[in-house]
Amino acid sequence: MIKTLRLGIMGGTFDPVHYGHLVTAEEALVQFDLDRVVFMPTGRPVRKTHRSVSSAEDRYLMTVIATASNPDFEVSRLEIDRPGDTYTVDTLRQLRDSYGPSTELFFITGADAIREILTWKGAEELAGLTTFIAATRPGYEADPLTDAMPPGVTAPRVEPMAVPALAISSSGIRARVADRRPVRYLLPEAVSAYIVKNGLYARDGDR
Numbered sequence: 001m002i003k004t005l006r007l008g009i010m011g012g013t014f015d016p017v018h019y020g021h022l023v024t025a026e027e028a029l030v031q032f033d034l035d036r037v038v039f040m041p042t043g044r045p046v047r048k049t050h051r052s053v054s055s056a057e058d059r060y061l062m063t064v065i066a067t068a069s070n071p072d073f074e075v076s077r078l079e080i081d082r083p084g085d086t087y088t089v090d091t092l093r094q095l096r097d098s099y100g101p102s103t104e105l106f107f108i109t110g111a112d113a114i115r116e117i118l119t120w121k122g123a124e125e126l127a128g129l130t131t132f133i134a135a136t137r138p139g140y141e142a143d144p145l146t147d148a149m150p151p152g153v154t155a156p157r158v159e160p161m162a163v164p165a166l167a168i169s170s171s172g173i174r175a176r177v178a179d180r181r182p183v184r185y186l187l188p189e190a191v192s193a194y195i196v197k198n199g200l201y202a203r204d205g206d207r
């Protein structure tokens with residue numbers, strides 16, 4: 001009998017990647033008995049018009065640096081190399097086509113993003129493509145999606161997963177770098193060295 005591959009897809013902007021993300025991926029690996037987790041930095045995020053996002057290449061490289069020592073983690077260029085705005089449904093379709101039916105996909109991301117999935121492009125298709133793992137801060141209840149679905153459409157399966165380390169946030173780290181406050185112990189040192197070397201998140205006069 002062919003063993004089903006259980007593949008975690010860790011979707012995020014990762015601007016920058018931090019220990020909250022790494023703990024989330026490791027926790028999902030164990031809790032959901034995944035074979036490996038593929039980090040998928042978003043190419044061109046569709047909903048981030050209110051602020052400038054670091055280049056896809058910087059976010060990809062920081063994610064590679066952060067995950068390099070873990071044999072169960074990989075980083076994909078799929079979304080970064082696909083032209084146009086990034087939609088999760090396109091990624092999941094592509095992965096489903098290349099891995100085939102013997103692979104089960106688990107899309108891991110923040111609960112705040114997952115709460116919006118009914119408004120994502122191709123929402124009605126998502127249930128057939130993946131199980132969502134919604135990373136939450138402890139004490140936060142993930143909303144059930146079932147009631148919000150139009151009649152005849154199956155709600156995607158959403159599994160909540162509490163992650164204490166998610167008190168760390170990318171926006172908090174960006175603000176700390178801009179204010180020249182310490183970020184040590186919030187993200188891998190090699191990632192913070194990359195941020196300094198490339199002048200990411202610094203105020204204009206500090207570059």
Ligand code: NAP
Pocket residue numbers: 010011012013014020021024040042045046047086087088089108109110111112113119120121135166168169170171
């Ligand atoms: P976001 O709105 O920036 O993030 C929402 C919250 O989730 C933030 O607190 C964020 O913290 C956290 N988060 C994000 N990714 C996470 C992860 N992998 N693990 C744990 N926490 C995470 O979300 P986003 O980064 O733009 O999008 C998340 C994913 O949803 C991406 O893969 C994106 O492509 C997808 N998405 C798809 C559509 C669509 O298809 N229409 C629309 C929106 C998002 P940090 O800031 O610290 O990461």
